[in-house]
Amino acid sequence: MTWNKIRPYLMISPAILVFSLFFIYPICYMIYLSMHDWNFVSPEKNFVGTANFTNLVSEKEFIEVMQNTFVYTALTVSLTIIIALILAVWLNKSGTIYGFVQGAIFSPHIISLVSISMLWMWLMDTDYGLLNWFLNLFGLPSVPWLTDPSTSLLSLAIVAIWKGIGFNTLIFIAGLQSIPRDIYEAAALDGTNRIRTFIKLTLPMLSPTLFFLTIIGIINSFQVFETISIMTQGGPINSTNTFVYYIYEYGFRFFKIGYASAAGVILLVIISIFTIMYFRLLARRVHYQ
Template sequence: MNYTKVRPYLMILPAIIIFALFFLYPIGYMIFLSFHDWNFVSPEKDFVGIDNFKVLLSDAKFMQVLRNTFVYSILTVSLTISISLLLALWLNRQGTIYGFVQGAIFSPHIISLVSISMLWMWLMDTDYGLLNWFLNLFGISNIPWLTDPKTSLLSLIIVAVWKGIGYYTLIFIAGLQSIPKDIYEAAALDDTGKCRTFFNLTLPMLSPTLFFLTIIGLIGSFQVFETISIMTGGGPINSTNTIVYYIYENGFRFFKIGHASTAGVILLLLVGVFTILYFKLLSRKVHYQ
């Protein structure tokens, strides 16, 4: 045996074993459970075929969960990227005040979601919250941020955007600082306006950063759990229930492991399809330096 050829595979073997044990095996076992009916207690797992998928896809509550997930993901990612890009364009300059603002807006990113959720629960309290107190100063009546189905999902989106803006802004600033300065000098010599410079130079050169942030933002938003669990519990009237919280409820509260695994398989397919489509449709528009 030629050990020179085998040695590289032996060196990566521990990583492959860990990857298979903690990634491939759970996915395979989840797919296996999605075809069974199991209550998490009984040793028997009854094979039901695709019945779990039929029941889930015909369930009006699960359809609402999917809509909530899509609305939450699209609005969270689009708002966070838009606001962060504007902040990055403003903060991409030298000065003590700009460094201070960068640190201030980044600080929510390093705070745990549990602490942030508790803070925003107080801020959004209908009767004693600081947000409604501030709105009352302008004659606006109290808004039931977390207790009304019309505003509860939007409230969670506000929390997610507030937490994510700092991280996205710093990534955008890094992307802006990596753009060669001579490109802007050439544009200035051609007397190119600021708006045209942004859309024809800055935005295309930032496309790798936009591509990266959109991908991680979509995947992260599909997996939202902590804020929902602490702030709303999926309510009111299922208005803030998303697919990961739905999996948790069915698996660890109602002990419907088959339904929870089926929802997990659907989440896996959704994330995979979104990622593949995004790469296929937009990867060609990414301009690397």
């Protein structure tokens, strides 16, 4: 029957239409634009080949943007994972108290980044902020968190770490709980101490989780925008300007569409590499569940 043959296509067509119009086609269009010079208003799009790319990578501002993005990502991902791992090993217990603690550390994850950004701007206020009050309490001098180029990127990383720890901790706890109990009993019988058990046993068993969190951490950090847009606008002196914010500014403030698209294509390549790794892992995780 022909109806049976058409039906599957009808069922997937609305979704496929949305994906084609708003994801697949735009990606192709962005690659096309990256090879053109266009200011958004002019009717002409001049083909310039790879000029946008070569200009981009030789530009001081863009190199700074790349550096900022890499430093931010390295700081955020490594610190989040280390702290979350420690918390997970400690808080991986049952009981009302531990359930409450897990909920509390997770709560920033579901709050809008707008509120998170504003709350931390207030906490990091140089004159009246709670963070500096806390430092002064221990006799330490006030820190100009967001207003000094030497601390601004780190301050944004702190916010991201604070927001991300809960999610990472809960994923680690899920990973810990999937390790079979009897392995530990065997280790206990052998008289292995706790630190050795952790390094020799827990850590290797957690390595898929560790790898998974590293990859999605990197992908997410590369896309950071909201905190920068609200807290620093890329400043002071370009110290917190990162990839997506740069594309946004070049597209919407300077109307250099070709330039912004070329930066987008570079970001696409970087994200694709990590996403392919992520998918390999996701397929494995689902398989195990």
